[in-house]
Amino acid sequence: MSVRRSSLFLTVDLLWQGAELIADDCSLIIPTPSYFVAKTQPDYPVAPSYDTLGTRLGATDLHGCPLHQGLGRRSGDRMRILQSLLVGIAMLGMAGSVAAQTKPPLPAEQVSVNRLPAQGPHWVYIFDEALNNEIDARVVLFDADSHRTLGQIDVGYWANIALSPDGKTTAAVTTYWSRGSRGIRTDVIEFTDNATLSVSGEVVLQPKRLQGPITPFNASFSPDQALFYVANLTPASSITPVDLRQKTLLPEIDTDGCVLAMATGLRQVSSLCESGRLLSVTLNEAGHETARALSEPFFDVDKDPVFVQGVQHGSQLWFVSFLGDIYGVNFATGAAHFDAVWPLVSPALRGQWRPGGTQTIAVQPYTQRLYVAMHKGGEGTHKIGGSEVWAFDLKTHRRVGRFLISPQLGAVGALQVSQDADPRLYVATDRSNFLVLDPATGKILHVEPKIAQSPWYLFNP
Amino acid sequence: MTQRSRFDGWLEVATRGIAQRTSRRSFLAKLGMVVTGVTALPLLPVRRGALAGVAEASDAKGVDDPNACEYWKYCAIDGFLCACCGGTSSSCPPGTTPSPITWIGTCQNPGDGRDYIVSYNDCCGKTSCGNCFCNRNERERPLYRLSLNNDANWCMANDNPNYHCSVSAILGVAEK
Numbered sequence: 010m011s012v013r014r015s016s017l018f019l020t021v022d023l024l025w026q027g028a029e030l031i032a033d034d035c036s037l038i039i040p041t042p043s044y045f046v047a048k049t050q051p052d053y054p055v056a057p058s059y060d061t062l063g064t065r066l067g068a069t070d071l072h073g074c075p076l077h078q079g080l081g082r083r084s085g086d087r088m089r090i091l092q093s094l095l096v097g098i099a100m101l102g103m104a105g106s107v108a109a110q111t112k113p114p115l116p117a118e119q120v121s122v123n124r125l126p127a128q129g130p131h132w133v134y135i136f137d138e139a140l141n142n143e144i145d146a147r148v149v150l151f152d153a154d155s156h157r158t159l160g161q162i163d164v165g166y167w168a169n170i171a172l173s174p175d176g177k178t179t180a181a182v183t184t185y186w187s188r189g190s191r192g193i194r195t196d197v198i199e200f201t202d203n204a205t206l207s208v209s210g211e212v213v214l215q216p217k218r219l220q221g222p223i224t225p226f227n228a229s230f231s232p233d234q235a236l237f238y239v240a241n242l243t244p245a246s247s248i249t250p251v252d253l254r255q256k257t258l259l260p261e262i263d264t265d266g267c268v269l270a271m272a273t274g275l276r277q278v279s280s281l282c283e284s285g286r287l288l289s290v291t292l293n294e295a296g297h298e299t300a301r302a303l304s305e306p307f308f309d310v311d312k313d314p315v316f317v318q319g320v321q322h323g324s325q326l327w328f329v330s331f332l333g334d335i336y337g338v339n340f341a342t343g344a345a346h347f348d349a350v351w352p353l354v355s356p357a358l359r360g361q362w363r364p365g366g367t368q369t370i371a372v373q374p375y376t377q378r379l380y381v382a383m384h385k386g387g388e389g390t391h392k393i394g395g396s397e398v399w400a401f402d403l404k405t406h407r408r409v410g411r412f413l414i415s416p417q418l419g420a421v422g423a424l425q426v427s428q429d430a431d432p433r434l435y436v437a438t439d440r441s442n443f444l445v446l447d448p449a450t451g452k453i454l455h456v457e458p459k460i461a462q463s464p465w466y467l468f469n470p
Numbered sequence: 471m472t473q474r475s476r477f478d479g480w481l482e483v484a485t486r487g488i489a490q491r492t493s494r495r496s497f498l499a500k501l502g503m504v505v506t507g508v509t510a511l512p513l514l515p516v517r518r519g520a521l522a523g524v525a526e527a528s529d530a531k532g533v534d535d536p537n538a539c540e541y542w543k544y545c546a547i548d549g550f551l552c553a554c555c556g557g558t559s560s561s562c563p564p565g566t567t568p569s570p571i572t573w574i575g576t577c578q579n580p581g582d583g584r585d586y587i588v589s590y591n592d593c594c595g596k597t598s599c600g601n602c603f604c605n606r607n608e609r610e611r612p613l614y615r616l617s618l619n620n621d622a623n624w625c626m627a628n629d630n631p632n633y634h635c636s637v638s639a640i641l642g643v644a645e646k
Contacts, residue, residue, distance in 0.1 A: 190595075243627060
């Protein structure tokens with residue numbers, strides 16, 4: 010016999026032999042590459058006689074177990090099965106080959122760059138902090154209608170994100186180093202054209218921009234997109250206005266310890282203060298400060314602080330507190346006016362159920378619904394994601410929906426709702442699942458697994 | 471937890487006053503004094519972690535393990551544990567730099583029953599470690615209360631503000 014048999018025969022023979030050894034209970038030997046090699050070498054320790062495939066007499070394996078006993082009992086049946094299998098495989102292969110040859114060949118392909126379709130009503134921009142490698146954060150653009158990832162925007166280190174009011178531009182306030190994680194530091198605003206996902210421009214900043222929790226107020230556009238506001242923290246807090254028409258930095262605004270940069274008027278930017286007040290700074294057309302006003306405290310920073318991740322629709326803002334009270338603020342007249350505070354949690358459950366996560370509330374303008382990620386927990390659990398999403402009517406303040414999210418999908422870390430008349434509810438879980446839900450019923454319409462490493466915030470165009 | 475500590479109250483008064491009365495530069499200077507002052511005056515009657523019901527029993531799982539999130543000193547930490555990244559619970563990994571600014575907490579050591587004031591420093595200059603992420607938020611507060619916030623990158627004032635991991639260093643015993 011020849012030790013250089015075809016690989017097909019060797020493979021079949023190897024499987025055969027392994028099965029035989031286990032069946033005989035001589036030892037639990039699984040065919041291994043070394044065993045395979047041993048059989049192909051001329052100095053094989055046994056002297057098997059191979060007349061035809063599998064017909065071996067007096068053979069022992071490497072461990073001296075008698076192979077022939079098993080072969081003697083069942084080799085006839087197995088041979089017939091094997092031969093039938095081999096014939097079948099060969100015939101199938103020939104038939105397939107003939108059929109393939111009668112079809113025309115596939116055309117040659119050219120590598121191209123896919124273009125984005127026209128912006129859909131259910132596009133959502135998913136911020137990924139990339140916590141395990143933070144110099145590589147990104148924004149994933151996902152279409153909740155086609156259930157497809159449409160593309161990615163690279164946003165560097167611990168970035169702050171703002172979408173322009175017209176939805177055409179994504180701004181990332183971020184930091185790069187000349188040698189990856191070291192070297193010369195550059196803080197920069199990068200503007201990405203949302204129609205192409207290519208960087209369309211940039212403005213270099215002083216190295217002092219805020220590196221903190223992701224919120225919609227770490228950076229913001231003025232309503233007419235003429236100015237852009239960058240929140241700074243060194244830890245001294247300030248705001249850098251940027252003239253987007255000239256791509257120039259304007260004089261810095263000292264916020265006296267108040268943080269964030271909320272565009273609350275055509276030429277007004279506001280910050281949230283440790284005293285529970287709002288500081289609002291008015292600018293002139295050139296972007297220079299002309300006036301500032303400090304509101305009365307609108308929440309109790311000691312007893313029940315508000316999350317910094319609020320929601321803004323035009324001149325209206327909403328914040329939710331740790332214990333689940335909704336604080337509405339309106340800037341329609343320029344100054345801050347505060348709505349009556351209303352609770353999400355009944356007095357009996359107050360302190361037991363509470364909001365939590367990295368993006369806790371969302372508001373739908375057409376249906377006038379407020380959605381909040383809720384979980385059962387006490388003090389110190391405000392970063393734990395929701396086990397449920399609760400829906401409230403903004404006018405009656407009554408709960409109109411309670412949507413349980415399976416623990417297998419994860420807790421609700423980030424929550425958003427599309428802003429169109431036929432809305433979708435979006436959830437990013439702490440298990441990196443991205444869910445699309447019917448906001449009226451809570452029915453899960455789609456689950457996109459592994460959407461991002463750290464999907465901490467969802468931005469709507 | 472429903473009861474605020476005197477130390478938190480003192481911090482609040484100090485920082486709120488700074489926020490409302492002073493300029494940005496003087497705020498920074500005073501904040502630096504606060505942080506420095508904490509190291510000089512460790513005997514303060516606070517017990518943040520214990521009041522939050524954390525690590526009361528010495529036989530609790532992981533309470534004596536610096537590689538575990540349940541370790542008693544980590545009662546208000548947020549980040550990757552340096553003990554899993556080439557450092558220890560109180561030392562930064564080789565090649566990194568401790569943050570000069572930080573936030574503090576007070577945790578009870580179940581081994582001796584004492585309350586310790588703990589400084590949570592970030593170790594900076596390399597990208598994120600990625601091991602042993604631990605987030606405990608007893609009495610943690612939002613960004614506008616910066617001294618009580620663990621979401622901020624406390625490497626922000628370092629020459630290289632890349633966040634790598636977090637340590638917890640005992641500043642002293644808190645006086646009852």
